[in-house]
Amino acid sequence: MTSVSELTDHTGFRMRMVSNAVSQAFARKVEAEGVTVAEWVFLRALYNTAPMPPSVLAGSMGMTRGAISKLADRLLEKGLIERTDSPSDKRAHSLSLSAEGQAKVPVLAALADENDAAFFGVLTPAEHRQLDHLLTVLAERSGLRAAPVD
Amino acid sequence: MTSVSELTDHTGFRMRMVSNAVSQAFARKVEAEGVTVAEWVFLRALYNTAPMPPSVLAGSMGMTRGAISKLADRLLEKGLIERTDSPSDKRAHSLSLSAEGQAKVPVLAALADENDAAFFGVLTPAEHRQLDHLLTVLAERSGLRAAPVD
């Protein structure tokens, strides 16, 4: 019989604990740059790619079209992305980084580097590689290819 | 010089991706039991412990008192926790699981087991142990002892 005191520690629980701490710290950092974490993921997805319709972004970010639409509105207001109407389909358009957005991505990436260093720097290089490997395996075997957002 | 195409994959980013997928799947599972993930964490924190004032819970869950207050309201409405006024301090009270809450925790824990198995079962036992170890190291060295909530 299983008594309640034997509640196991769940890997998912522990991962959430670490991941949330990392993300919250990162959120503070990018806030100083005037963007949210979701906006960073959005900008990152557009970096070095051809302009993309929102529907494609929704798929690659693992978000609904409605959520993408709201995010895109904010980024347009901030002047970080641009919208280009499709010449062939009057319903459709593509999104791409503006010059300002283009310039902002490396700045945000540097903050992500800093944040990673602060949290994962406590691991030995071998441990850090191990972790990356395990996360990659988990993402691949679970069919993930998208960006997490919250 | 660093060109934009060399944007590294961040460990924090990858972890968030995996963690979010795990959490979202878990959220679906506990939803069937009528609770949210935050409520599960709350109930779990009260399991097998002495009654706790909300301020202590806030600390151990890494949430503000305001957030705990809202969560506690919901759990009281659902009849899963109980409130006991402090005899010595008329401002204070303690929270504990109701009989129903007590009974619910193992059910939710079983769902967490299932969820862990579904996601981390793709790892070999050795890899799974490695991951647990790494997450524990990260949590400890980052001063985390709390539960993530979002």
Add this chain to the structure above:
DNA sequence: TATTGTTATACTCTATAACTATA
């Protein structure tokens, strides 16, 4: 004055579904 806890306000993220315009 300081502390316990609640409440008010506000924002992000998310999802569902209704809706508009075009195909």
Add this chain to the structure above:
DNA sequence: TATAGTTATAGAGTATAACAATA
């Protein structure tokens, strides 16, 4: 009819800060 995208609505989570009651 189907598709691209927007908008409306709602709910969960979070934080800050003002507030009430008590210490």
